[in-house]
Amino acid sequence: MSTQPEHPTLLIPGPIEFDDAVLQSMSHFSESHVGPGFVSTFGETLSMLRKLFQTTNPASQPFVISGSGTLGWDLVAANLVEPGEDVLVLSTGYFSDGFADCLRVYGAQVTELKAPVGGRPQLPEIEKALSEKRYKVLTVTHVDTSTGVLSELQKLSDLVHRVSPDTLIIVDGVCSVACEEIAFDDWKLDGVVTASQKAIGCPAGLSISMFSGRAMEALQKRKAPPASYFGSLKNWTPIMQNYEARKPSYFATPSPQLIHALHTALCQILSKPLAARFARHKEVSDKIKSVVAELGLRQIAGDPNDQAHGMTAFYLPEGVQAAELLPKLAKKGVIFAGGIHREIAPKYVRFGHMGVSVTDPSRGDIDRAIEALRSGLLECGYQQVQKQT
Template sequence: MSQDDHILLIPGPICVSEAVREAQSIQSLSHTSPAFISIFQSALKDLRKLFKSTNEKDQGVVVAGSGTLGWDITASNLVYPGDNVLVLSTGFFSDSFADCLRVYGANVDVITAPVGDSVAISEVEKALASKKYSVITVTHVDTSTAVVSDIEAVAATAKKISPETLIVVDGVCSVGVENIEFTKWGLDYVLSASQKAIGVPSGLSVGFLSERAIKRALERPVQSSFFASLQRWLPNLINFEAGKPSYFATPAIQTVNALRVSLKEILEGGLDARFQKNKEVSQKFKKDLADLGISIVPVKPEVAASGLTAAYFPEGIDGAKFIASVYQKGVIVAGGIHKDLVGKYFRVGHMGVSALDPKLGHIDAAVRAIKEALEEQGFKK
C-alpha cells in the first residue's frame, strides 16, 4: 500500500480539496500577466477577511517559502540587533522561534509553560513589567503539544502593560481553524503557512502585518536579510493587491492560485461557523480517544487545540509499532517531537476537508485504525 492510498492525518501537510488540487495544476502563467495579477489580487484581498482585518493599511504577506520563513521575517524586519524579545513557549516550535530570533542578534527571554499547558497571564504581566521588550511572540497552537494559547488575553496584557511592544503570533497551526481577530485584538504580525488549516499544498509563507509593524520594518536602518526583507516585499504585495504588476522575486504561481481557491472555500459559509464545526469535530475525536482509554497531552479542555490532537500512548503500548499499524490500516499519523515526551505520544491532525467534509470519512477511519492498532497489542481499557 503506497502513501497515495492513505488518509493523511498528520498536523500538516493535510489533504486538500479537489478544487484546490485542480487549481494547483494549472499551466504556468507569466507572473506579470493580467491573469496572474487577478489571481494574486483575489488571494490578498481574501486574506484580509480571513484575518478579520478592518484597517486598510494592514497588509497580507504571501511569499514562496515555509512557515519557518515567517520567523525570519519577524527577526530580520521587526527586531533590531540587541532588542529584547519575550517568547512564550508551549513546545518545540515556540523554542525554535526563539532560536531563530537569537540568530539575528535578539536578546531573548523565554517563559516556558508546563508541558501540556499555556503560559499563565500572570507570568506575562510580570515579565512585561520587568523590562522593555520590543516584541512579544506567542505560538497560537504549538504543533508539538497541541496546546492553544489565548492570544486575545496575551495581546490585551501587552497593550495594558507595554503598549509599544509589537505582538507577533505564530499561527502556522491555527490560521484557518482557530479564530483570529487581527484588528480587534491589536495584533502586529501573524505568520502562517499554506499546508495546514489554510488547506493548500506546502510552499507558501502566509501572514498578515499591522500598520505599525510595517512602519517599524520600513524604518529599519540596516537590513539583515535580502529575500526576507519587507522593504523589498511590501511594494510588491501592495501593487499586486491593487491590481498592478510588480516584481521582486518570482512568486509560486500555481500555489498562489491554489491559495485563492482555498480562501474562497474557507470564507464560504462564514468563518465562525467553520471554526465551530472544526471545534466540534475535535471534541468528538478527543472523546473517542478517551473512550478507547487514551489521554491527551493538553491538561485541560480550554488549552486543547481544534486542529490537531496530541495523545499519549497507553501504558504497555509500543509507540513505533502502533504508528506502523495505523499506517497499515490506511491512515498516516505523526509521532511526537517534544523533547520531554519522546516516544510517549502521537499526533493526529483534523483540519480542512478531512475534518469538515464528513462524506470523506477520514476522522472515523482514524478512530477505527487507532482502535484496531491498540487491540493488536492486547490493550483493553
C-alpha cells in the same frame, strides 16, 4: 467522489489532505507572473487573506512569499527586531523554542517564559515579565504543533496593551489559521505568520503573513536595513501592494501554480461564514477528544481550555510504542504523526484534524481514523477501552 489516486488518509498536523479542486488548480497552465491573468489572481488572493485574518484596516499588510512556515519566523526576526533588542517568547513546545532560536540568530536578546509540558505561560507571570523590562516584541505560538497546546490570544493582547503598550504582539499561527479564530483587528494583533499546508488546505510552499500598521511602522523606523535580502519586508511590501492593486510587479519570482491553489482554497473557506468553520472544527475536535478519553488515554494538553481544535496530541498507554502503533494505522489507511517534543517524543502521537477532512464529512476521514485507532491499540495488546471515571 474524489478523483485522487487511492492513498492513505493523511491525518498529521500538516500537511493535510487537500480538496480535489485545490489540487486541480496546481495544474494551471504556465503563465507569466507579471501577466494580467496571474496579477488578478494574486491580487484577489491577497484581498481574501484580509477576510480570513479578519482585518479591514487598510494599514494591515498581507504577504504571500514562496517558502515554508518557518520563513515567517525569519520575516519577524529580520524585519521587526534589531540586534540587541529584547524579545519575550512564550514557550509551549518545540516550535515556540524554534522561534526563539531563530530570533537569536538575528541578534535578538531573547527571554523565554517556559511552561511545563502540556501547559502555557499564565497571565500573571507574563505581566511580571513585561513589567520588569521593555520588550520590542512578544511572540506566542497560537497552537504549538508539538503539543497541541492552544494559547489564548485576546486576554493576552489586552494584558500586553495595558502593561507594555509599545510591545508588538506576534503570533505563530502556522497550526491555527483557518481552524482557530483569529480576529486580527479586534484583538489588536501586530503580526500573524502561517503557512499554506495546514488548515488553509493548500500544498506546502507558501509563507503567509499579516502585519499591522504598527508593525509596518516599526519596520520603517529601523536604524539598519533588514537583516535579510530575500526576507526583507521593505523589498516585498511594494510588490504585495502593487499586486493587490492589480498592477504587475517584480522582486523575486512567485509560484503561479501555488498561488492559484491558494486562491481556490481561500474561495472555498470564505464561501461560508468563518464562525461556522471554527464551530465545525471544534465539534470534530470534541468528538475526537471524547474518544481519546474513552480509550483511557491522556492528552498532552491537560486543561481543556488549552487544547487545540485542529489536532490532538495524546500519550500512548504503557507498553505501546509509537513505532509499533503508527505502522498498524498506516496499514489501515490512516497516517498519524509521532511525537517531536524533546522531553516526551517517544511517549505520544499526534492526530491532525483540520481542513477538508473536517469540513467534508462525506469523505469519512475522521470516523475511519477513530476506528483505526481503536483497532490498532487492540492489536498492540492494549485492552483498556472503557471510559475513564
